[in-house]
Amino acid sequence: MAVLQEYKCPCCGGAIAFDSTLQKMKCPYCDTEFEMETLASYDEELKNQTDEDMSWETLAGAKWQEGEADDLNSYICNSCGGEIITDKTTAATSCPFCGNPVVMMGQLSGTLKPDYVIPFKLDKKAAKAAYNRHVSGKKLLPKVFKDQNHIDEIKGVYVPFWLFDADANANIRYRATRVRLWSDSNYDYTETSYYSVSRGGSIGFERVPVDGSAKMADDLMESIEPYNFSEAVDFQTAYLAGYLADKYDVDSDQSIKRANERIKNSTERAFASTVRGYSSVIPEHSGISLKNSSAKYALYPVWILNTTWQGKSYTFAMNGQTGKLVGNLPLDKTAYTKWLLGLTAALGIAAFAVTYLLWLF
């Protein structure tokens, strides 16, 4: 099992966390701020230091029944000595006893070390505000859902993503038609010309993300795309302090299928857009070969909001960088029927009035 990393304030000894507004580490007790660059080297030292503490990890593990702890990890909090139980993939959390943010170093080292991280840019308040915007102005959302607007849980999670680079070689053949219309005094003519159009070439993709966490729904994670990768930085564990983080549990080989599917679709679209000047274009044969050059491992920031309503749980996700919030909402069936009938009546009467006016004049 692995060890914990806590970031202690060099000034007061309090536990410090990453502040998304400042984009720096900040001590909540004495308000001291630390540059991330300073911490990068500090980080290394701390890692070495904690290695020495490896001895006391057996203390916790021994008490579990066989098999019971297979999906769990347990850690001892460096601040209060409390036992932190997490599931196998957790890489950062906070101590349930003292609330100090902790990072599990073992989950993020060696081959598990992410290449990049996009730090959180938006905080919990922004997530709440985005949620409120999300539920407002939607007429078919049950009013009660809006009024009982309680979020059970808001958590900032660094979600593991695989980023795939790929070059696609395409050879696509289309059947295209061109239509010309003309007429003489007696006939209208329609001339349809048929063409065989082919396009070949290559197109490159970089950092197509695929969610590497089985816990996170793939469609939810794809819905909050895109992330702006130019703001990504080399991974440092310090960014994780104060947030939750998971390590990947879906490996790159499994994830690549999804990336390739999207790359293939994009390639087909890109090449189809070069076939211009036709009335109709139908792909006849599409040969796309992909060369995946690399897969990188990155942590992307996501705010997860959970709420339950009428026994059903609703999950919302917000892009921690851009603020794009998604999440399916329940449908008010009564309101739907009312709107449908009301609009039918209103629009029907309007249409009737128009027909009548047209008849009059």
Place this chain on the structure above:
Amino acid sequence: MKKSLCIVCAAVLCLCLSVTIFGWSNTPLLVDDADLLTESEESSLLSTLEDISEYHKMDIVVVTTNSLGAKTAQDYADDWYDYNGYADDGVLLLVCMGTREWHISTSGYGITAVTDAGIDYIEDCFLDDLSQGYYYDSFMTFAGLCDDYIEQARNGEPYDVSNLPKVPFSFGKSLLVALAIGFVLALVITEYMRNELKTVKNQIAATEYVKNGSMNITHSTDLYLYRHVSRRLRPKQTSSGGSRTHTSSSGRSHGGRGGRF
């Protein structure tokens, strides 16, 4: 002496009867050989036809038959009008049940008053009733429209291409159509509103992740294969108005046209 008195009485009676049944020109304005109307309908229609004919000094005639013999509907209608001693000016509607054809034949001032465009309009108005078997209603519609047409023509400008009477506003039909339109629009709008609730969907493509300027087309051909030309007869230009006429077997000029029901 008594016998001759009887004959005279009978003749007077016949004359009286004929005056009531026969119209302006003393020939029957309604000949229901196909027996489509009941007695009361017959007398009601006949009195309408007589009133109109009397008023306009023209003959508005309705003829129904089961067979046209060897003639076309046009010839049958024209000949019926020409050889039964009707007035010079008139309009005749022939309905043949055997072939399910109708024909409107116009003569004299009828040609001026009931133009080709006017007949199109009459067709729109009475064809539904005619094909559904409401013969009395369709004949009354015909008679009423003829009355309108002649009145309009006498007042200067006959109903024609650019000057047609309004189709009566059909309240029920318009309401149904309007509600159907409303329902479809409402469905589109509510579907949009329902979609607003659903924001979680898989991405289809990876367009945001295309490397800038990495698209490189190395091979591009547009090969022409073959062509196919289809032609369609252009709809005839709408007539410039008025009535097209033809000459019937009696040498008189007639307008009008017919159709099936």
